[in-house]
Amino acid sequence: MTTPNKTSRRKFIAQTVKGGLAVTVGLSAAAPLLQSFTTKENFTPGIFTTGFDQQPLPYAYTALENIIDAMTMEIHYSKHAAAYAKNVKDAAAAEKVDMTKPLEDVLSNISKYSAKMRNNGGGHYNHEMFWQCMRPKRENPQGPVDNAPTGKLLEAIEKEFNSFDNFKKQFAEFGKNRFGSGWAWLYINKENLITIGSTVNQDNPLMDIAEIKGYPLLGLDVWEHAYYLKYQNKRADYIEAWWQVVNWDYVQQRMEARG
Numbered sequence: 001m002t003t004p005n006k007t008s009r010r011k012f013i014a015q016t017v018k019g020g021l022a023v024t025v026g027l028s029a030a031a032p033l034l035q036s037f038t039t040k041e042n043f044t045p046g047i048f049t050t051g052f053d054q055q056p057l058p059y060a061y062t063a064l065e066n067i068i069d070a071m072t073m074e075i076h077y078s079k080h081a082a083a084y085a086k087n088v089k090d091a092a093a094a095e096k097v098d099m100t101k102p103l104e105d106v107l108s109n110i111s112k113y114s115a116k117m118r119n120n121g122g123g124h125y126n127h128e129m130f131w132q133c134m135r136p137k138r139e140n141p142q143g144p145v146d147n148a149p150t151g152k153l154l155e156a157i158e159k160e161f162n163s164f165d166n167f168k169k170q171f172a173e174f175g176k177n178r179f180g181s182g183w184a185w186l187y188i189n190k191e192n193l194i195t196i197g198s199t200v201n202q203d204n205p206l207m208d209i210a211e212i213k214g215y216p217l218l219g220l221d222v223w224e225h226a227y228y229l230k231y232q233n234k235r236a237d238y239i240e241a242w243w244q245v246v247n248w249d250y251v252q253q254r255m256e257a258r259g
């Protein structure tokens with residue numbers, strides 16, 4: 001199962017998340033949730049499925065200060081990302097898309113839609129996920145906090161990349177080497193392996209026409225608007241600092257929800 005289809009979404013629901021911890025529930029218990037997910041009247045976007053409206057930023061503009069400054073966050077969220085959200089709705093209205101269904105349905109068939117849908121649908125999805133992929137830097141009066149994944153996610157990363165440090169190095173290379181604008185990704189590929197890559201502009205691995213295909217777990221925005229005010233042309237410095245605000249709990253939850 002490499003692209004989100006009905007079966008994988010069912011798994012999303014079967015393994016729901018409560019109180020920040022992944023809780024696996026039995027299929028019978030999941031049935032009403034499944035119904036609400038697939039019944040268009042009841043579909044509501046969440047942190048693992050994306051609707052067409054922009055959701056509130058999960059923290060204040062100032063929350064990531066020293067890594068991502070408040071001005072960058074405000075412009076990025078309220079101007080850039082808000083524009084993608086507005087434009088994807090315009091495209092969806094023009095192309096008669098049922099906006100009560102998840103945006104993922106459109107992205108996995110994006111070759112059938114316009115360039116406006118590709119750019120803005122991708123832009124909206126990528127940013128909605130990007131905000132969730134970050135959290136305020138954790139402070140420890142005893143010394144620096146090593147912001148790293150744990151458990152099954154760490155195991156999967158170490159299995160594929162030998163070490164977390166090696167993974168970070170290779171991921172950063174994808175971010176640095178993406179010419180122009182785009183994203184670096186940690187994702188689950190067709191072989192169900194955790195891997196890394198990058199996409200151009202606002203493409204993402206869900207798209208049937210993307211350079212890499214699979215289910216994204218972690219995305220890094222390397223467009224200049226994501227870092228230019230603070231880091232100017234130094235994209236590598238932005239990426240290096242960004243590791244401190246990655247929300248590994250969320251990344252792990254995406255992996256567990258994917259199954």
Ligand code: MN3
Binds near residue numbers: 221225226
């Ligand atoms: Mn952006």
